[in-house]
Amino acid sequence: MSTQATAKPRVLPTFLVCVGLILSVVIGSLGAPLITAVAEQYDVSLAAAQWTLTIALLAGAVATPVLGRLGSGPRRRTVILAMLGVEVVGSLLTVLPLPFAFLLAGRALQGSGLGLIVLMMAVARDHLDEHRAARTIASLSVASTVGIGIGYPLSGLITDLGGVRAAYGLGLVVTAAAFASALFVVPQAPDRPSVRLDVRGAVLLAIALPALLLVIGETALWQRHVALALTILVASLAVLAGWAFLEARVDKPLVDVRLLRHPAIAAANLVMLIGGVGMYLLFSLITRYVQTPAAAGYGFGLDSFQAGLVLVPFSVLGFVAGRLVPAWRDRLGPRLLLTASTAVVLAAFVLFAVARSHLVGPVVAIGILGFGVGAFSAAMPVVILAATPRGETASAMSVNAVVRSVGFSAGSALGGLILAAHTTGVFPRQSGYGAAAWIGVAATAATLLIIAVLPLQRA
Structure with a gap:
């Protein structure tokens, strides 16, 4: 176990759970409650504003398996710090008075941080005793699911008082605090063989998952164009099946489907x-x-x-x-x-x-x-x-x-x-x-x- 992990045995579980809460707040609570305010601030339709949530969730779905694989190797600390840095950059893009496209880019960068939650679980399992690890992993799993209720009223209140950029400013503050804390708290991963990223698997997953999630969530598409919705659904499932077939046969898969x-x-x-x-x-x-x-x-x-x-x-x-x-x-x-x-x-x-x-x-x-x-x-x-x-x-x-x-x-x-x-x-x-x-x-x-x-x- 690294000296960093042994030096801060009480701080580490708190930090890990706080990161999970921060991601829940930044990705979820700064998404749905702000859609109407974003539409008004940027003079776009509600459908376009909805993408500030959708693009974050899609980016998170694709990034999570990639980060899960990168975090299984010896450079997990570097991956965590890099992704927290990406969170800060994404949060900054949502705050600056830039065109709507930059807001979407910032939200995509924020959403990619969803994969950090599984890395926090890996850190807990490697660097905490069994009892603390179990409690921390349970809390992380809960935070990623129900933590959204903490940020909803806060983001709504800040938006009412200071506008949509003030609410996004909350995301910048908490992600910057998480990055600064991680520099001192996150331990080095145990000595394991280096992990080579399965690029082909990542590309196939980046095609299949967004298509699958989009077609599932597009209620209007199922109401008006059932045949098109079914076609996209079948195609995305076929690509996903091809991805699973590939993953089962490569030496270093993106996800060990076995x-x-x-x-x-x-x-x-x-x-x-x-x-x-x-x-x-x-x-x-x-x-x-x-x-x-x-x-x-x-x-x-x-x-x-x-x-x-x-x-x-x-x-x-x-x-x-x-x-x-x-x-x-x-x-x-x-x-x-x-x-x-x-x-x-x-x-x-x-x-x-x-x-x-x-x-x-x-x-x-x-x-x-x-x-x-x-x-x-x-x-x-x-x-x-x-x-x-x-x-x-x-x-x-x-x-x-x-x-x-x-x-x-x-x-x-x-x-x-x-x-x-x-x-x-x-x-x-x-x-x-x-x-x-x-x-x-x-x-x-x-x-x-x-x-x-x-x-x-x-x-």
């Missing part, structure tokens, strides 16, 4: 995919419902700041669950942990389906959802890392992160399609939210069944 042959790892990723659909479906339903004007016959007409406050219980209870899961790991095992957390998500769906006429119903439902998502996110690395060699930590978790992105995108698109089917005017009918909620109940129940029958090994 790990997916392990029953526990394959099962965990399937559970993440199906479970992610339901989790993000409910998240998107609640955030959209509470912002619907009461003139529509339902909803509460909350503004961006107020809607952000609704998400606070989601994050707070998510982190509470994340702190509890490591203590329950040895007593319950991964199957029971995932079952219990998915059952909590199911309860949140049922509550939203039957009790949303008063604001307290959606607020309680999103708090319960946060607890379930937090527990689920913290339990997932337990399953995967129990069957993963230490040197492949970043690579294995990067695959899970991509699977989660696909599941979340599918959940968001599913919610949009269901609500669109129940829309005759400006806003969906109340019945659309009920239908979406009960479909989510069915999807979450299916996740419970999958967890019950698949071979999830005890950690």
Whole structure:
């Protein structure tokens, strides 16, 4: 173990989790809440402004496996510092009074930092004792999923007070602080053979993943051009299959897909995919419902700041669950942990389906959802890392992160399609939210069944 790691055993876990929170805030909280303000500031359409979030998520999906592979070698510290530097540059581009194209470039650079979360997990596993590593990895997994609720109200408030560039200034401050701290805290990686980047695999993945995520998330495309949407979906899946075929046959793959042959790892990723659909479906339903004007016959007409406050219980209870899961790991095992957390998500769906006429119903439902998502996110690395060699930590978790992105995108698109089917005017009918909620109940129940029958090994 490096002297840096032993010199700061208490600082390192805090730093790693803070980086995860910072990335969640910068990429998520400076995305969706600012779309309207960006459209007004840069005089672009809402559809164009939506790309400030989309391009960040796409860049993160592509960069995560690449960083996961680079972070498996001996130069992980250099990779982390370089990517934090990229975060700072991207944040600077969002703050400077430059044309809209530079804002998009900055958001893409910020989004590429999503892959840092899996590197933080690898650092924790290599440089902390087993107990601290488990808690830190669980907290990182939770931070990357539920940390978004922390920055939503803050970014909305800053935008109201100082404008969109002031909100982006928050991103510049926190990324610069993370970079400065990393210079002193991040330890050298253990001495391992150098890793050669699989360029062909990276190029194929850079083609397949954005196409897949875009077509899944484009609700309007599925409504108006089903044949085109299906064509893009099939083509992206075909390229992804070709990528997997290539990765299984090269000596130094971008992602060691052979790990997916392990029953526990394959099962965990399937559970993440199906479970992610339901989790993000409910998240998107609640955030959209509470912002619907009461003139529509339902909803509460909350503004961006107020809607952000609704998400606070989601994050707070998510982190509470994340702190509890490591203590329950040895007593319950991964199957029971995932079952219990998915059952909590199911309860949140049922509550939203039957009790949303008063604001307290959606607020309680999103708090319960946060607890379930937090527990689920913290339990997932337990399953995967129990069957993963230490040197492949970043690579294995990067695959899970991509699977989660696909599941979340599918959940968001599913919610949009269901609500669109129940829309005759400006806003969906109340019945659309009920239908979406009960479909989510069915999807979450299916996740419970999958967890019950698949071979999830005890950690």
